[in-house]
Amino acid sequence: MTHSSGRPVLIRGGRVTDPSQDLDENADVLVVAGRVEAVGPRLSAPDESDIIDATGLVVAPGFIDVHVHLREPGDEHKETIATGAHAAVAGGFTQVWAMPNTDPPVDNPAAVGFVIAAAERARGAKVRPIGAASVGQNGERMTEVGELVSAGAVAVSDDGHPVLDSGLMRRILEYTQTFGIPMIQHSEDPALSAGGVMNEGSVATALGLRGIPNAAEAAMLARDVLLSEVTGGHLHVCHVSTRQSVEFLRMARAAGLRVSSEVTPHHLLLTEELVRGYNTEAKVNPPLRIEADVTAVREALVEGVIDMIATDHAPHHYEEKEREFDDAPFGINGLETAFGLCLKALVEPGHMSLSMLIDRMSCAPARVMSLEEGTLRAGAPADIVLLVPDEAWTVDPARFVSRSGNTPIAGWELPGKVRRTLVDGETRFTTS
Amino acid sequence: MTPATAEPSESGPRLGKDLIGLENLEASQIQAILDTAEPFKEISERAIKKVPVLRGKTIVNLFFEPSTRTRISFEFAEKRLGADTVNISASGSSVQKGETLVDTARNLEAMRIDMVVVRHGSSGAAQFLAERIPSNVINAGDGQHEHPTQALLDLLTLRDTLGKISGTKVCIVGDIRHSRVARSNIFGLLHMGAEVAVCGPRSLIPAGIEELGVRCFGRVEEAIEWSDALNILRLQLERMKTGFVPSLREYNRVFGVTRARLDAAGRPIVILHPGPMNRGVEIDSDVADGPESVILPQVTNGVAIRMAVLYLLAGGHPEHAEAAKGGAA
Numbered sequence: 106m107t108h109s110s111g112r113p114v115l116i117r118g119g120r121v122t123d124p125s126q127d128l129d130e131n132a133d134v135l136v137v138a139g140r141v142e143a144v145g146p147r148l149s150a151p152d153e154s155d156i157i158d159a160t161g162l163v164v165a166p167g168f169i170d171v172h173v174h175l176r177e178p179g180d181e182h183k184e185t186i187a188t189g190a191h192a193a194v195a196g197g198f199t200q201v202w203a204m205p206n207t208d209p210p211v212d213n214p215a216a217v218g219f220v221i222a223a224a225e226r227a228r229g230a231k232v233r234p235i236g237a238a239s240v241g242q243n244g245e246r247m248t249e250v251g252e253l254v255s256a257g258a259v260a261v262s263d264d265g266h267p268v269l270d271s272g273l274m275r276r277i278l279e280y281t282q283t284f285g286i287p288m289i290q291h292s293e294d295p296a297l298s299a300g301g302v303m304n305e306g307s308v309a310t311a312l313g314l315r316g317i318p319n320a321a322e323a324a325m326l327a328r329d330v331l332l333s334e335v336t337g338g339h340l341h342v343c344h345v346s347t348r349q350s351v352e353f354l355r356m357a358r359a360a361g362l363r364v365s366s367e368v369t370p371h372h373l374l375l376t377e378e379l380v381r382g383y384n385t386e387a388k389v390n391p392p393l394r395i396e397a398d399v400t401a402v403r404e405a406l407v408e409g410v411i412d413m414i415a416t417d418h419a420p421h422h423y424e425e426k427e428r429e430f431d432d433a434p435f436g437i438n439g440l441e442t443a444f445g446l447c448l449k450a451l452v453e454p455g456h457m458s459l460s461m462l463i464d465r466m467s468c469a470p471a472r473v474m475s476l477e478e479g480t481l482r483a484g485a486p487a488d489i490v491l492l493v494p495d496e497a498w499t500v501d502p503a504r505f506v507s508r509s510g511n512t513p514i515a516g517w518e519l520p521g522k523v524r525r526t527l528v529d530g531e532t533r534f535t536t537s
Numbered sequence: 538m539t540p541a542t543a544e545p546s547e548s549g550p551r552l553g554k555d556l557i558g559l560e561n562l563e564a565s566q567i568q569a570i571l572d573t574a575e576p577f578k579e580i581s582e583r584a585i586k587k588v589p590v591l592r593g594k595t596i597v598n599l600f601f602e603p604s605t606r607t608r609i610s611f612e613f614a615e616k617r618l619g620a621d622t623v624n625i626s627a628s629g630s631s632v633q634k635g636e637t638l639v640d641t642a643r644n645l646e647a648m649r650i651d652m653v654v655v656r657h658g659s660s661g662a663a664q665f666l667a668e669r670i671p672s673n674v675i676n677a678g679d680g681q682h683e684h685p686t687q688a689l690l691d692l693l694t695l696r697d698t699l700g701k702i703s704g705t706k707v708c709i710v711g712d713i714r715h716s717r718v719a720r721s722n723i724f725g726l727l728h729m730g731a732e733v734a735v736c737g738p739r740s741l742i743p744a745g746i747e748e749l750g751v752r753c754f755g756r757v758e759e760a761i762e763w764s765d766a767l768n769i770l771r772l773q774l775e776r777m778k779t780g781f782v783p784s785l786r787e788y789n790r791v792f793g794v795t796r797a798r799l800d801a802a803g804r805p806i807v808i809l810h811p812g813p814m815n816r817g818v819e820i821d822s823d824v825a826d827g828p829e830s831v832i833l834p835q836v837t838n839g840v841a842i843r844m845a846v847l848y849l850l851a852g853g854h855p856e857h858a859e860a861a862k863g864g865a866a
Contacts, residue, residue, distance in 0.1 A: 305744045305745075306744050306745040306748075307744070307745030307746070307748035307749060308745075309743070309744070309745075310720075310743040310744060310745050310746055310748075310749065311560065311720070311749060312660055312661065312682060313660035313661075313679070313680050313681035313682030313683070313717060313720055314660050314661075314680075314681070314682075315681075316743070316744055318744070382664070383660070383661030383664060383665065424637075427637075427639055428637065428638065428639075429638060429657070429659035429661060429662050429665060430659060430660060430661045431658075431659040431660070431680070432659065
């Protein structure tokens with residue numbers, strides 16, 4: 106995707122923060138032919154260069170989100186590949202992985218090609234399709250994983266649903282190894298979540314809402330860790346939300362298994378208390394949990410037991426959320442608030458440095474998924490974000506680039522703005 | 538949250554626009570409803586059971602779930618206070634029906650009604666409606682959340698029988714998990730200073746219930762030993778089909794309130810049941826019909842409580858209730 110043949114770009118005078126090469130210093134970044142040419146002090150611009158003044162800004166590898174829902178095909182009233190790709194760059198993301206639970210699902214090479222073509226036209230963030238793990242995502246028969254990968258899929262997943270059948274899960278973790286891609290699992294035992302709509306506990310009890318216990322996630326995760334051990338396959342666990350899950354991930358890490366995982370910005374800060382008043386904007390799966398869980402996943406991210414941040418960007422039309430709580434869909438619109446929410450959850454209270462946050466949002470996904478992006482090393486694709494970490498702003502869903510505005514943090518003041526996003530050296534988003 | 542503003546004025550504590558639940562009411566507001574119900578009891582004993590307290594008011598009884606006794610009780614209360622009423626029954630969820638609850642709310646608003654009594658299968662639906670229309674909204678049961686008028690009539694019956702609520706020990710027995718009656722009773726009883734327990738199979742006790750301030754009994758014998766009053770909930774047949782209890786027979790054997798278990802306590806224990814009863818399942822007939830049972834007075838009090846709620850939400854003052862029902866139109 107390095108077809109950018111534009112002029113050289115010199116990003117001058119910023120603070121270059123690139124944890125992939127332990128870099129955090131004032132430097133210039135020179136981009137030639139869509140790739141990083143050099144990083145260093147006082148670089149000279151070749152003739153005909155575009156100069157970007159980055160004085161006072163942090164220059165970092167663009168964020169990579171391995172878990173978004175772009176809704177196309179099928180639910181274009183919520184989001185399209187184009188609106189999602191532009192929401193991504195507005196949030197500082199230069200690459201997003203699109204989940205296959207569309208209508209119809211992305212379970213065949215033609216559908217993978219459709220996503221890639223739409224993303225090319227959009228010219229926002231890079232959009233990499235995740236193929237379905239089972240045909241129709243119905244958990245019965247494995248998809249043609251090789252065909253999906255040939256068409257451009259970067260992983261397989263039945264996200265939205267777990268792969269329930271332990272035998273099928275085992276086969277997928279075996280079969281995917283030929284192609285070097287991860288099996289991405291939404292860990293949830295539906296017999297335990299049993300129609301639940303929020304976290305199980307005293308708040309759900311007081312509200313008379315059916316609860317989803319922590320064990321619904323942790324039980325499935327434990328099984329999958331065991332299957333990863335049996336098969337040697339790469340298991341990537343979606344949106345970890347419970348303290349018990351963290352313990353199983355810790356075991357997997359200690360045993361040296363190929364298990365990676367992600368946590369969402371909302372699970373790093375928000376709790377089930379937001380649901381009070383039947384706030385459907387706070388209805389999300391896995392549900393917002395309690396403080397002890399928030400603390401556990403946050404500490405796990407700091408330790409590296411959870412590898413990375415992913416938004417689980419799940420846009421929904423406002424009418425769909427303007428309903429009885431039971432009937433409203435799960436999901437939070439996450440791309441444009443991710444950086445601010447993570448700063449508020451992690452950096453402001455001193456749990457981690459800005460540099461570590463950039464690692465968890467940019468470098469770690471690239472490292473775990475073996476991508477050439479996620480770094481500003483010479484030769485890497487020039488996927489770059491320019492940030493103003495200390496500038497406050499107010500979340501206003503009406504101003505989202507995303508087609509939807511479903512968020513439980515509307516009206517919140519967040520730190521940290523994205524000033525400019527470059528993909529393959531080309532500016533795809535900029536704001537004052 | 539219920540927009541109940543408890544502004545103490547010379548006319549006593551007022552309710553807010555709506556009655557959604559007892560969780561967010563204050564003791565003084567509950568007290569005012571119970572006190573207001575007292576003078577209204579007498580209206581139903583008259584030969585001509587009608588006073589013009591709500592004359593000219595339009596009330597819609599909007600029932601998204603089937604109901605017989607609650608709807609009839611509300612209807613009697615409304616008619617005996619002289620209101621004009623319309624019953625709307627809409628089966629199934631609003632989504633299945635096609636029209637959203639938002640649109641239903643807007644249509645009601647457009648017809649310039651004064652009050653809506655709503656029952657709905659989804660927790661939070663009454664509040665959802667209340668936040669979107671200017672009319673007074675009374676929750677007649679929303680999902681597994683609250684059923685405030687049922688708990689209020691339980692409180693009134695308890696007060697009638699024991700002379701007080703504060704300091705009494707009340708245990709709610711049965712399917713606590715799925716019960717809006719249980720939740721409203723827990724909140725109401727705790728506000729009024731009672732000690733509250735729940736008892737039932739653990740599969741029917743929701744997680745974190747102790748954090749609401751109640752104790753849990755696993756054996757009904759222990760619950761009876763502890764209690765001054767038992768509020769026995771109906772066990773719905775579908776709980777067996779969905780695996781919460783293995784059989785009704787076993788439920789009766791382990792959790793049924795029987796004469797033998799009651800007598801073992803060696804002192805009278807007040808028996809309440811919100812109805813409809815499954816005789817021989819959660820309650821035996823000789824308990825339901827026994828001397829400790831106040832099940833029929835509960836039904837009678839239901840009309841008075843609902844009159845009181847309607848009157849207060851319409852702007853009536855607790856201490857003017859006696860005069861209001863006198864017939865001075």
